[in-house]
Amino acid sequence: MAIAAGLNPRSHRSITLQATAPTMPPPFIATAPPDVLQWVAALSERPVPLLRRTVHALDDFRDNEDAVDAHLMAQTLGTDPLFVLRLLQHVAQLRPGHSGSQAETVTEALVLLGITPFFRAFGAPLPIAELWLETQAQAHASLQGLVTRAQRAARLAMGMALQRQDHDATVIHQATLLHDLPQMLLCLQAPDLAQQLRLDADGVGGNESEAEIAALHHEVLNVSLPALRLALAQHWRLPGLLVQSCDPALAHLNQVRNVHLALRLARLSSQQGWGHPALDEPLAATAHLLGLSASQALDLLTDLDS
Structure with a gap:
């Protein structure tokens, strides 16, 4: 991942340790639920892993929290659809009385949350899709x-x-x-x-x-x-x-x-x-x-x- 000027990337060793955190999937869904409501329930109760490069980027941003802002993070993280889903889900859960998440984009969601609360919500270790599907x-x-x-x-x-x-x-x-x-x-x-x-x-x-x-x-x-x-x-x-x-x-x-x-x-x-x-x-x-x-x-x- 390319890190913006002024940020200090984590060492290769620390990224490797983070990437191998024990966050493996629960048993996979083997039989299709009978209808759309039960599909929604089944998918909603399961954690969504992120792409490996996203987890690495989050590690780097977390170590340089004072030097990052919502726009910089959105440019790097906003191309991972799994991350975008988790972020928008999280914002929507924080505002249950609203008809929508009140955040249309990754940048808006990060601004709404604030950088420090965001890192608390997306704390390590995070599940990694490539490890999730390694078999x-x-x-x-x-x-x-x-x-x-x-x-x-x-x-x-x-x-x-x-x-x-x-x-x-x-x-x-x-x-x-x-x-x-x-x-x-x-x-x-x-x-x-x-x-x-x-x-x-x-x-x-x-x-x-x-x-x-x-x-x-x-x-x-x-x-x-x-x-x-x-x-x-x-x-x-x-x-x-x-x-x-x-x-x-x-x-x-x-x-x-x-x-x-x-x-x-x-x-x-x-x-x-x-x-x-x-x-x-x-x-x-x-x-x-x-x-x-x-x-x-x-x-x-x-x-x-x-």
């Missing part, structure tokens, strides 16, 4: 693929939002980053079920159509992923745009379209690059949303993805 090679590869794709989609979404001069570009970036959390949580908490969904190392499901993928998900999980995604976002009182992007009734809104198109573009281009023939339709829709020609939209997207 689950396929689930680990799928999680890595999902995180990488979410980060790509979030970059595309941010660039598209800036092109649209949307003042909520950062919120759109975060909603896109968190959209595929159900799949990530399945890899972490129910790896055998995730394997049945045939997620490959790119976090995608092969060449099946969207309808075939949806049918498989319902067969394995007893619920659809969109229904689970919306139920989790509502139960955890995640930011409004993320909830909206999970609701099919709001798919016409420009910000929601921004999120969905970025996700679709990232998924298809991760399979066969930007020459994938299935990209023609979402590229045309993106060009229309951005007020660009198809070639201009493709140039913008490939620049954002470079």
Whole structure:
């Protein structure tokens, strides 16, 4: 991890000791709960591990608490969807009387908490996803693929939002980053079920159509992923745009379209690059949303993805 000027990184030895802290998972979920409410309950009662690099970054920031601020920490930590989820969950739990977390972004959440209370809440040792799945090679590869794709989609979404001069570009970036959390949580908490969904190392499901993928998900999980995604976002009182992007009734809104198109573009281009023939339709829709020609939209997207 790159540490900002003026910060003193921890020694390699201390990071290694922190990374091997005994924070291993409870027994994985082996049988799918029968409905969406029981899925929400099962996932809500289990700890969410963080990416290894996030835990290392937190160690460094904790040792230099007086030299860091919310913006610096958000730049480093805000690309880990698992960390963002835990942070927003924590803020929402502190404000149970509010309909939402009152923090739309990582920076806002850190400012709301304060740096010292944040470090108290995220004290060491923290569970590490790579160790959590050390005996689950396929689930680990799928999680890595999902995180990488979410980060790509979030970059595309941010660039598209800036092109649209949307003042909520950062919120759109975060909603896109968190959209595929159900799949990530399945890899972490129910790896055998995730394997049945045939997620490959790119976090995608092969060449099946969207309808075939949806049918498989319902067969394995007893619920659809969109229904689970919306139920989790509502139960955890995640930011409004993320909830909206999970609701099919709001798919016409420009910000929601921004999120969905970025996700679709990232998924298809991760399979066969930007020459994938299935990209023609979402590229045309993106060009229309951005007020660009198809070639201009493709140039913008490939620049954002470079």
